[in-house]
Amino acid sequence: MSIDADQITDRRRLKRRLSLWRIAAIVAIAVALIATSLQSGLFPPSEQIARIRLEGVIADDPALIDLLHKVRDDKSVKAVILYINSPGGTASGAEAIYENVRSIAAKKPVVAVLGTVAASGGYIAALSADHIVARGNTITGSIGVIFQWTQLKDLMGKLGIEMREVKSAPLKAEPNPFTEPSPEALKATEALIQSSYRWFLGLVQERRGFDEATTRKLGDGRVYTGFQAEENGLIDEVGGEQTALTWLRKERQVSDRLPVRDWTPAEDEFGITDLVGKAMARAALSTMEGLSQKTLHTKRLTLDGLTSLWHPEAR
Known part of the structure; x- marks a missing residue:
């Protein structure tokens, strides 16, 4: 009798486990269907304020631009908070962000909230907003453009190494680290910098309502705290x-009771498109967070082209 009783008990346990797994499977399928329905537009999402985070070094980022397009066209998004914590990056990358955020602002209000640093290209991105808020000790400003190269001519001479080249014209690949730049090369590089710098100053003058003299005075490359930036009119308010949200409510009649939801660029590096697959991929990646961060930093800091970037020199 004891054997029969044990078998009956085991069967009951097995049935309970199977039932739990069935329930879990049904719930997972239901969640996936709901998520798919929301993404497909079958059930319109509720009204919200979108938060877009711009963090780290700025570079050309098609996924981010695609995200900005989606936020612009999503009717459930009533306003945008652009959170910026960036020292800048490539001038062209910041230009792309500026233009696409302005296209959002043509349809719905955008507020920039500056974090620890929003300088150079980060400040260009902030200029795209209708209103700029920064912490009192945020590092911002650094209005300018820089082009740098390492000069290795003397070092190579000491090592007995000579760089030889054949090029189509004297200014091809100039300046370069292997030869002393000619006056013509330096003049051409200066013209390149000034072209981009005039564009940057024009954005500041237009968006902040300065005259040319004030713009050039403030745009001499220095950085400012949030307190100084407010005093000089580079930002609108000190806060977070x-x-x-208070500005959106008072000035644009956007309820501050709307949920603020993070919007992030699509990530599909592993070809995973189903909901469960993405969850599993994120769980696996979380165990490699430290390594991933190092990889991202290495990728981001490989910048080509004109740079609008602020970083204190290590001494």
Whole structure:
């Protein structure tokens, strides 16, 4: 009798386990169907304020631009908070962000909230917003453009190494680290910098309402704290996200009771498109967070082209 009783008990346990797995499977399928329905537009999402994070070194980022397009066209998004914590990056990358955020602002209000640093290209991105809020000790400004190269001519001479080249014209690949730049090369590089710098100054003058003299005075490359930036008119208010929400409510009649939801660029590096697959991929990647961060930093800091970037020199 004891054997029969044990078998009956085991069967009951097995049935309970199977039932739990069935329930879990049904719930997972239901969640996936709901998520798919929301993404397909079958059930319109509720009204919200979108938060877009711009962090790290700025570079050309098609995924981010695609995200900005989606936020612009999504009717459920009533306003945008652009959170910026960036020292800048490539001038062209910041230009792309500026233009696409301005296209959002043509349809719905955008507030920039500056974090620890929003300088150079980070400040260009901030200029795209209708209102700029920064912490009192945020590092911002650094209005300018830089082009740098390492000069190795003397070092190579000491090592007995000579760089030889054949090129189509004297200014091809100039300046370069292997030869002393000619006056013509330096003049051409200076013209390149000034062209981009005039564009940057024009953005500041237009967006902040300065005259040319004030713009050039403030745009001499220095950085400012949030307190100084407010005094000089480079930002509108000292505060944080709540300050931004208050401005949206008072000036643009956007309820500060709307949920603020993070919007992030699509990530499909592993070819995983189903909901469960993405969850599993994120769980696996979380165990490699430290390595991933190092890889991202290495990729981001490989910048080509004109750079609008602020970083204190290590001494």
